Amino acid sequence: MGRVGVLLLNLGGPEQLEDVRPFLYNLFSDPEIIRLPFPWLQKPLAWLISSRRAKTSQENYKKIGGGSPLRRITEEQAIALRQQLEANGHNAEVYVGMRYWHPFTEEAIAQIKRDNISNLVILPLYPQFSISTSGSSFRQLETLWEQDPELQKIDYTVIPSWYRHSGYLQAMADLISRELDQCPNPDRVHIFFSAHGVPQSYVDDLGDPYQKEIEDCTKLIMQTLNRPNDYTLAYQSRVGPIEWLKPYTDEAIEELAHKGVKDLMIVPISFVSEHIETLEEIDIEYREVAEEAGIENFYRVPALNTHPVFINDLADLVEEALRAPRVNFSKVMRPQKTFKLYPQERWEWGLTTTAEVWNGRLAMIGFIALVAELISGHGPLHFVGLL
Ligand SMILES: C=CC1=C(C)c2cc3[nH]c(cc4nc(cc5[nH]c(cc1n2)c(C)c5CCC(=O)O)C(CCC(=O)O)=C4C)c(C)c3C=C
Ligand SMILES: [Fe+2]
Numbered sequence: 001m002g003r004v005g006v007l008l009l010n011l012g013g014p015e016q017l018e019d020v021r022p023f024l025y026n027l028f029s030d031p032e033i034i035r036l037p038f039p040w041l042q043k044p045l046a047w048l049i050s051s052r053r054a055k056t057s058q059e060n061y062k063k064i065g066g067g068s069p070l071r072r073i074t075e076e077q078a079i080a081l082r083q084q085l086e087a088n089g090h091n092a093e094v095y096v097g098m099r100y101w102h103p104f105t106e107e108a109i110a111q112i113k114r115d116n117i118s119n120l121v122i123l124p125l126y127p128q129f130s131i132s133t134s135g136s137s138f139r140q141l142e143t144l145w146e147q148d149p150e151l152q153k154i155d156y157t158v159i160p161s162w163y164r165h166s167g168y169l170q171a172m173a174d175l176i177s178r179e180l181d182q183c184p185n186p187d188r189v190h191i192f193f194s195a196h197g198v199p200q201s202y203v204d205d206l207g208d209p210y211q212k213e214i215e216d217c218t219k220l221i222m223q224t225l226n227r228p229n230d231y232t233l234a235y236q237s238r239v240g241p242i243e244w245l246k247p248y249t250d251e252a253i254e255e256l257a258h259k260g261v262k263d264l265m266i267v268p269i270s271f272v273s274e275h276i277e278t279l280e281e282i283d284i285e286y287r288e289v290a291e292e293a294g295i296e297n298f299y300r301v302p303a304l305n306t307h308p309v310f311i312n313d314l315a316d317l318v319e320e321a322l323r324a325p326r327v328n329f330s331k332v333m334r335p336q337k338t339f340k341l342y343p344q345e346r347w348e349w350g351l352t353t354t355a356e357v358w359n360g361r362l363a364m365i366g367f368i369a370l371v372a373e374l375i376s377g378h379g380p381l382h383f384v385g386l387l
């Protein structure tokens with residue numbers, strides 16, 4: 001085997017407040033995050049949404065110190081993984097490729113080429129697969145591969161999801177156990193798994209396996225934990241007016257409080273590092289919701305970060321992937337069915353009612369974008385030099 005590399009994929013996060021708007025623009029420019037029938041609409045809409053959301057989002061990042069810790073933690077995980085692989089007798093370089101902020105996936109790929117890596121393991125830092133996360137990164141990599149004959153020489157393999165792996169489950173159970181052992185009445189604590197949500201239509205119309213994998217994952221963690229506590233699974237961080245996976249975390253917390261639960265322990269489940277949605281959304285917003293609803297003791301299990309059992313497990317995953325038959329991009333899941341724009345509407349071609357509604361909406365969006373660009377002096381038309 002030639003030079004081995006591991007590419008860790010993650011979402012990325014703004015490192016300072018000025019990064020928030022361009023970060024959001026990158027995120028909403030991704031067709032796996034907002035699915036539209038016309039590609040030309042993606043960038044103007046991304047610009048509009050990111051401009052509107054930037055201020056609120058910046059306020060949230062201010063509350064956690066002015067930026068996301070995601071880059072620092074992911075780079076620490078990469079170093080720890082390289083050391084663990086070395087301790088196991090494997091000399092491998094570990095790279096970080098973020099989808100929406102630095103270090104971008106393209107930067108990691110350029111370095112992989114410079115380092116003459118010949119065997120590459122592609123490992124998303126999302127334990128469960130979603131079209132909107134690992135799927136989006138795989139799609140981007142597939143495009144890079146198609147365009148670059150040099151990349152096509154690399155013998156690569158992809159790990160689509162890995163939440164069933166025993167080391168991950170043990171590390172999660174260990175973190176929960178440690179937290180429970182510090183509570184005065186551990187058995188009375190209600191364990192509350194909070195996963196990042198996705199729009200319901202991703203599961204119903206695109207066949208995203210995310211919800212099933214999350215449900216499976218919580219059951220496996222509870223089995224590994226082997227404690228008598230009651231538990232709940234709910235979904236956080238919804239964006240926009242459409243329906244997302246239910247139950248929603250805030251509503252589920254209130255419901256439990258109304259049923260008399262007094263001790264609640266939140267376990268973030270779809271992400272392996274601390275980030276805005278653990279540090280701000282759970283620690284600040286949901287704590288407030290819980291306390292107002294009557295929860296007396298609110299606990300939160302930390303994210304895995306560089307937990308040694310977890311890092312050891314990542315090393316196992318890499319070693320197994322190198323021994324196993326290769327998994328290429330065409331074998332990993334992609335949207336199966338035609339997509340719905342809104343839960344009530346199915347797209348049809350021709351002069352249908354849906355088309356007329358959309359013509360109106362698109363004209364309105366285009367008009368608003370143009371006015372906003374003329375007022376602000378920034379936008380896609382300035383970007384391409386038309387204004
Ligand atoms: C498994 C985790 C995640 C899924 C699934 C996911 C889907 C998803 N997210 C958005 C919109 C936003 N996500 C934002 C930040 C963000 N998302 C995740 C993880 C998942 N997203 C993380 C780890 C982060 C935070 C990174 C950090 O800075 O620490 C944001 C920006 C923050 C904000 O303004 O709230 C948005 C917006 C959609 C629409 C989506 C599925 C379609
Ligand atoms: Fe997100």
Ligand SMILES: [Fe+2]
Binds near residue numbers: 238
């Ligand atoms: Fe969020």
